[in-house]
Amino acid sequence: MGRTHANRGALLASNLPQLQNLIKRDPQAYRDEFLQQWSHFQSIQRIWKMQPDAVEDGQHFRELVSFVAQVAQCYPEDTKEFPNELATLLRDHYPMLTPDLRRSLVQNLVTLRNKDVITSIDLLRNLFPLLPRTTSSTLRSFIRTTILTDIKTANARTKNHKLNRAVQAMLFGMVERGMDAEVQGDKGKLRNPAPNANGTSSGSKGVEALWAVLLTKELWRKGVWNDAKSVSIVSLGCFHPVAKVQSASLHFFLGEEDEDDDSESEDEGPNIKALMHQRGVKKKTRSGEKKIAKAEKVAKKKRKENATANTPNFPALQLLNDPQTFGEKLYDGILRYDKRYSLEHKLLIMQLLSRVMGTHKLCVLGFYTYIMKYLTHHQLRVPSILVALAQSVHDLTPPDALTPVVRKIAQEFVHPGVGAEVIAAGINAIREVCKRQPWCLSEEDGGVELLGDLIEYRKSRDKGVVVAARSLLQLYREVNPGLLKRRERGKTASMGLTSGSQPLPYGHQRDAAMDIDGLNLLEDHLNQAKEGGSDVDMSEEDEKAWANWDVETDESSEEESEDGWMNVESDGEDKFDVSDSDDEKVPPKPVEDAATPKDEPKRVSTLATTKILTPADFALLQELRLKEAQRVVEAGGGSHSKRKLAMLEAQKKVTAAITEDPSAGIITESVILGARKKAKADYEERMASIAKGREGREKFGSAKGKKKKGVVSSTTNREKQRSKPVMMARQSGAVRAKKMASLRDKQKRIRAHIDRAKKAYH
Numbered sequence: 001m002g003r004t005h006a007n008r009g010a011l012l013a014s015n016l017p018q019l020q021n022l023i024k025r026d027p028q029a030y031r032d033e034f035l036q037q038w039s040h041f042q043s044i045q046r047i048w049k050m051q052p053d054a055v056e057d058g059q060h061f062r063e064l065v066s067f068v069a070q071v072a073q074c075y076p077e078d079t080k081e082f083p084n085e086l087a088t089l090l091r092d093h094y095p096m097l098t099p100d101l102r103r104s105l106v107q108n109l110v111t112l113r114n115k116d117v118i119t120s121i122d123l124l125r126n127l128f129p130l131l132p133r134t135t136s137s138t139l140r141s142f143i144r145t146t147i148l149t150d151i152k153t154a155n156a157r158t159k160n161h162k163l164n165r166a167v168q169a170m171l172f173g174m175v176e177r178g179m180d181a182e183v184q185g186d187k188g189k190l191r192n193p194a195p196n197a198n199g200t201s202s203g204s205k206g207v208e209a210l211w212a213v214l215l216t217k218e219l220w221r222k223g224v225w226n227d228a229k230s231v232s233i234v235s236l237g238c239f240h241p242v243a244k245v246q247s248a249s250l251h252f253f254l255g256e257e258d259e260d261d262d263s264e265s266e267d268e269g270p271n272i273k274a275l276m277h278q279r280g281v282k283k284k285t286r287s288g289e290k291k292i293a294k295a296e297k298v299a300k301k302k303r304k305e306n307a308t309a310n311t312p313n314f315p316a317l318q319l320l321n322d323p324q325t326f327g328e329k330l331y332d333g334i335l336r337y338d339k340r341y342s343l344e345h346k347l348l349i350m351q352l353l354s355r356v357m358g359t360h361k362l363c364v365l366g367f368y369t370y371i372m373k374y375l376t377h378h379q380l381r382v383p384s385i386l387v388a389l390a391q392s393v394h395d396l397t398p399p400d401a402l403t404p405v406v407r408k409i410a411q412e413f414v415h416p417g418v419g420a421e422v423i424a425a426g427i428n429a430i431r432e433v434c435k436r437q438p439w440c441l442s443e444e445d446g447g448v449e450l451l452g453d454l455i456e457y458r459k460s461r462d463k464g465v466v467v468a469a470r471s472l473l474q475l476y477r478e479v480n481p482g483l484l485k486r487r488e489r490g491k492t493a494s495m496g497l498t499s500g501s502q503p504l505p506y507g508h509q510r511d512a513a514m515d516i517d518g519l520n521l522l523e524d525h526l527n528q529a530k531e532g533g534s535d536v537d538m539s540e541e542d543e544k545a546w547a548n549w550d551v552e553t554d555e556s557s558e559e560e561s562e563d564g565w566m567n568v569e570s571d572g573e574d575k576f577d578v579s580d581s582d583d584e585k586v587p588p589k590p591v592e593d594a595a596t597p598k599d600e601p602k603r604v605s606t607l608a609t610t611k612i613l614t615p616a617d618f619a620l621l622q623e624l625r626l627k628e629a630q631r632v633v634e635a636g637g638g639s640h641s642k643r644k645l646a647m648l649e650a651q652k653k654v655t656a657a658i659t660e661d662p663s664a665g666i667i668t669e670s671v672i673l674g675a676r677k678k679a680k681a682d683y684e685e686r687m688a689s690i691a692k693g694r695e696g697r698e699k700f701g702s703a704k705g706k707k708k709k710g711v712v713s714s715t716t717n718r719e720k721q722r723s724k725p726v727m728m729a730r731q732s733g734a735v736r737a738k739k740m741a742s743l744r745d746k747q748k749r750i751r752a753h754i755d756r757a758k759k760a761y762h
Contacts, residue, residue: 020071023071024074034078041065044064045089049093058100062100062101066111068082069112070111073116083109083117086112089105099136103138106127107142109123120154124150131143131144132208132210147215151224155224164229168225171215172232172233175213175237178206178208179241206242209242212233213234213237213249216233216234217234217252231316232321234249234316235249237249238253239330251348272295275295276292317360320356323359324362330349331364331367347381347388354389357392361394361396363396365401368402368404375405375413376412377413377418383669384669389405390432390667390672391666393436393437397436397437398506399439403440405440406434409429409430409433410450412426413425414454424468428671431472439480442483451476452488454469454472455473457469464674477493481496518625518628520605521628522605523605525624626652629644629645633645
């Protein structure tokens with residue numbers, strides 16, 4: 001019996017897959033065999049740590065590690081230190097490991113995670129340090145895919161806040177560790193990468209920070225993370241000393257793809273032109289046609305993705321913590337490293353700074369002084385610089401800071417010594433700046449003369465210049481016609497000035513906001529719905545109205561109650577005197593309006609003080625205001641009612657456009673360049689136009705024999721000759737030969753004709 005057991009142990013020791021299968025079926029029956037292999041693994045590991053070259057059979061060691069990882073869940077007490085030992089080998093002895101052993105150790109760590117031997121946090125904590133250290137693209141791709149898949153799976157059904165906070169803390173630390181490093185050269189590489197206690201160098205801090213930013217961007221793009229903590233990781237990367245990390249972070253907020261990313265991004269798509277060429281050369285088969293059709297479908301999808309690739313990341317811009325400090329730090333960085341950064345990198349910073357200033361209405365006044373040195377018509381990438389300038393302006397920007405900028409653009413771009421395209425770009429840039437802050441041109445600073453000179457270009461011969469000048473004229477007819485000459489104001493603007501309606505100066509408002517326009521319409525609508533006998537609870541309706549609008553809350557918050565409210569302890573009971581009774585409510589005083597008779601005070605709704613308005617309520621309010629304006633116009637309202645209706649309709653279109661496409665209100669280079677001559681189409685555009693013209697048209701060819709006959713067939717050559725025009729038949733070779741034939745030939749032809757006739761008659 002002992003010999004049988006010994007033989008079985010020797011057999012199973014040489015066949016680990018069979019032993020692995022038996023252990024999974026009955027762990028306790030084969031515990032001794034496992035302990036034998038476990039002690040063998042421990043001895044080889046100790047030998048390898050002391051002398052890595054002493055272990056000759058690396059394949060056996062990898063098989064032994066894989067075997068222990070596969071059956072570790074069967075003996076949790078014996079293998080509780082196994083994950084730590086694998087992590088120690090990867091962390092402390094990574095340079096001495098062979099590529100195959102590295103890959104095997106990483107794969108076995110993933111196996112332990114799949115079998116729930118270790119948690120996701122333990123796995124990710126061991127994988128993150130490997131990304132900047134590995135030089136194998138295959139292993140790096142495997143680690144990256146494993147990290148993204150694990151986090152995505154953990155957040156598939158509900159948000160795993162515990163895991164997300166832990167991973168975000170690790171990524172934030174990866175970015176923060178290299179913030180104080182010194183760089184050298186124009187590319188921002190770390191200086192003196194001295195190794196530390198773990199054998200890693202400070203040069204890897206820039207690489208690990210880059211990977212932290214790339215992983216955050218990928219998780220954001222996939223929709224796994226969409227909170228402010230993710231944005232804070234990338235926002236910190238915008239100030240990293242390594243230019244590559246900073247560039248990747250800037251591209252995240254601008255919604256663009258970074259060309260220097262080390263991530264395994266997808267290719268540009270199939271080359272349709274090359275496939276069509278191969279199709280024409282090689283033998284035509286059905287499989288080839290299917291391949292081309294599939295490639296065209298992929299290329300169409302790629303073109304659609306590239307069309308929306310340059311859309312700014314508006315949700316991330318909105319989630320920035322302290323945007324004013326963020327913008328000031330961006331400006332300080334570009335000012336400090338102006339000579340070190342390249343023009344492309346400085347342009348990225350200017351674009352992001354302008355987006356932040358325009359989105360949050362910030363005032364970084366030094367930015368306008370800095371950008372003035374780039375406002376020359378011969379400057380590289382000047383359309384993008386003008387876009388950044390215009391995008392940074394808003395209604396709270398001081399006009400005094402913009403007046404020198406507008407004058408510099410006019411002096412450099414709008415004069416007879418430059419081309420028509422340069423003049424159009426300058427006028428368009430001035431128009432976009434004045435559109436956001438009309439008071440940058442004023443009478444005190446000579447803005448009337450400058451505006452008049454710019455408007456005179458509407459008499460130019462170039463179409464782009466004419467369109468730009470006319471758009472600037474139309475803008476000031478609407479916002480401030482007082483700066484225009486009397487003959488240039490137009491009828492509507494002149495009547496407005498005669499009636500006394502003047503634009504308010506910078507920083508002024510007409511009246512204090514006492515009520516929401518049209519809120520009484522919403523109150524009447526809700527009262528009618530309540531009186532109509534609806535049994536639906538208003539609280540349930542409010543919950544439905546807030547659907548898809550609630551801000552995501554943290555499940556681990558201990559201070560919040562089950563209904564979502566936070567319990568706040570008051571210092572004293574007599575400190576606040578709050579009553580909800582209807583008798584103690586003080587009705588608001590009616591506010592008179594210029595359009596309302598004095599004896600009939602304007603009604604002020606109390607709905608905003610008694611109900612929390614939901615986004616659905618504001619959408620309904622917009623519809624009710626539009627219907628009321630239409631009713632007033634149909635009832636014979638004057639021009640004021642018609643203008644109000646047009647304004648509401650335009651506002652609805654703008655709101656719908658922004659909802660569908662958040663980038664609808666941004667400025668692009670095409671807006672600055674203006675209307676231009678149509679560029680010559682390339683080969684692909686011409687072929688697309690030809691294919692579009694052939695849609696719905698039958699294939700070219702004659703339809704005589706196919707449609708005019710009972711049996712589908714083509715006509716013979718003799719039938720075609722009969723229908724040939726006489727004037728064309730006279731010029732044929734046969735007719736000419738008859739005319740030029742000799743007497744002998746004519747006699748032969750006549751004799752042959754007589755013989756054929758006799759035969760036919762008999």
